[in-house]
Amino acid sequence: MPLPATVTVTTADTRYGILIDAGLLASASTWAGLPKAAQAVIVTNTTVDALHGDALRRALAPLYPSVSTVALPDGEVYKTWQTLNLIFDHLLGHGCDRKTVLFALGGGVVGDMAGFAAASYMRGVPFVQVPTTLLAQVDSSVGGKTAINHPLGKNMIGAFYQPCRVVCDLDTLGTLPARETSAGLAEIIKYGPIADAAFFDWIEEHVDALRAHDRAALAYAVQRSCEIKAEVVGQDEREAGLRAILNFGHTFGHAIEAGLGYGEWLHGEAVGCGMVMAAELSALLGLVPPAFVERLARLCERAGLPVKGPRLGIGRYLELMRVDKKAEGGEIRFVLIDAPGHALLRSAPDALVAQAIECHLAA
Ligand SMILES: NC(=O)c1ccc[n+]([C@@H]2O[C@H](COP(=O)([O-])OP(=O)(O)OC[C@H]3O[C@@H](n4cnc5c(N)ncnc54)[C@H](O)[C@@H]3O)[C@@H](O)[C@H]2O)c1
Ligand SMILES: O=C(O)C(=O)C[C@@H](O)[C@H](O)[C@H](O)COP(=O)(O)O
Numbered sequence: 001m002p003l004p005a006t007v008t009v010t011t012a013d014t015r016y017g018i019l020i021d022a023g024l025l026a027s028a029s030t031w032a033g034l035p036k037a038a039q040a041v042i043v044t045n046t047t048v049d050a051l052h053g054d055a056l057r058r059a060l061a062p063l064y065p066s067v068s069t070v071a072l073p074d075g076e077v078y079k080t081w082q083t084l085n086l087i088f089d090h091l092l093g094h095g096c097d098r099k100t101v102l103f104a105l106g107g108g109v110v111g112d113m114a115g116f117a118a119a120s121y122m123r124g125v126p127f128v129q130v131p132t133t134l135l136a137q138v139d140s141s142v143g144g145k146t147a148i149n150h151p152l153g154k155n156m157i158g159a160f161y162q163p164c165r166v167v168c169d170l171d172t173l174g175t176l177p178a179r180e181t182s183a184g185l186a187e188i189i190k191y192g193p194i195a196d197a198a199f200f201d202w203i204e205e206h207v208d209a210l211r212a213h214d215r216a217a218l219a220y221a222v223q224r225s226c227e228i229k230a231e232v233v234g235q236d237e238r239e240a241g242l243r244a245i246l247n248f249g250h251t252f253g254h255a256i257e258a259g260l261g262y263g264e265w266l267h268g269e270a271v272g273c274g275m276v277m278a279a280e281l282s283a284l285l286g287l288v289p290p291a292f293v294e295r296l297a298r299l300c301e302r303a304g305l306p307v308k309g310p311r312l313g314i315g316r317y318l319e320l321m322r323v324d325k326k327a328e329g330g331e332i333r334f335v336l337i338d339a340p341g342h343a344l345l346r347s348a349p350d351a352l353v354a355q356a357i358e359c360h361l362a363a
């Protein structure tokens with residue numbers, strides 16, 4: 001893939017670029033044209049701050065009179081009101097005004113919380129996504145979903161709020177642990193079944209290269225994923241309809257995350273297993289042949305993802321899935337596949353949902 005690449009997100013009232021390249025943090029052109037302000041605040045976590053915080057501080061120092069950092073505790077378990085409040089404490093404690101620019105440096109947890117803080121601090125300040133995990137570069141930094149978790153459900157409190165730029169520096173992925181790479185691959189795999197059969201084929205051919213952090217393969221996967229997500233978000237920013245396809249595997253996956261306790265399984269791991277269950281449900285409804293389920297499960301396994309779900313109890317799965325944001329009047333609506341590259345939203349009888357789960361539970 002030729003680098004650098006820029007993918008543009010266009011919604012009804014915003015337009016921003018997703019920059020994809022190596023060396024972006026250190027390049028002055030990356031930061032040109034961002035909103036001017038007296039202060040910039042880097043929202044990150046303690047792990048990422050130690051690895052990449054200095055590079056971003058160096059980049060922003062010539063641009064803003066004051067650059068400060070708030071380093072949150074690391075982990076999905078900290079995607080809470082209490083942690084969000086640490087950001088507000090920092091912003092108010094530093095006298096940040098409504099022009100202050102927030103920079104979310106980290107994975108999806110940091111991005112979702114920094115975005116929610118940006119959406120609500122003084123009713124909205126600009127923010128820039130600087131994703132440092134594969135998952136965040138291919139998915140969470142794009143499209144403006146921001147949120148925190150509630151013990152009863154994932155991402156239950158949040159806002160749609162778009163960043164003014166997304167900076168995907170492929171170099172930052174060099175420090176990413178293998179388990180996190182696999183988690184990112186789950187969201188990359190997702191785009192194949194829901195939107196692009198040829199990309200599905202490509203991922204199957206390149207999954208080993210992606211796990212080995214082959215630069216060209218990673219660059220293409222980030223670019224194609226962002227293109228698909230930008231296209232969907234551009235048509236349906238607030239999930240009135242089409243955007244729900246980006247939730248493939250998430251109804252089951254979010255139940256796994258909340259049911260086990262946040263952080264026990266990574267989000268991408270839960271989504272991988274959830275996609276297999278959703279594919280199984282599609283097969284049980286006669287939408288795809290059983291071979292499709294096997295194909296997807298095999299790819300997830302090759303990506304290093306678990307494909308057998310935890311034994312939470314079927315009743316517990318159903319209870320957790322009923323709080324899914326796509327549910328209407330207590331009826332769960334699932335993202336299902338009816339052909340590789342095409343998804344649809346529909347409900348299903350509890351008995352079939354239970355069967356789909358049971359087919360893919362750990363021994
Ligand atoms: N808003 C959206 O559209 C959207 C989309 C997908 C996922 N999400 C959310 O994103 C979260 C998952 O994101 P994630 O997988 O990035 O998890 P994460 O943010 O927890 O990051 C994973 C781990 O990697 C570490 N890390 C980050 N960058 C690193 C680097 N370059 N080198 C070494 N370690 C690094 C982090 O400190 C963390 O321990 C979930 O909360 C999920 O709900 C949101
Ligand atoms: O951007 C979207 O839309 C997505 O659904 C992307 C998902 O990968 C992501 O995990 C999202 O946060 C889930 O959204 P939610 O509305 O189900 O909480």
Ligand SMILES: [Zn+2]
Binds near residue numbers: 139187250
């Ligand atoms: Zn997701």
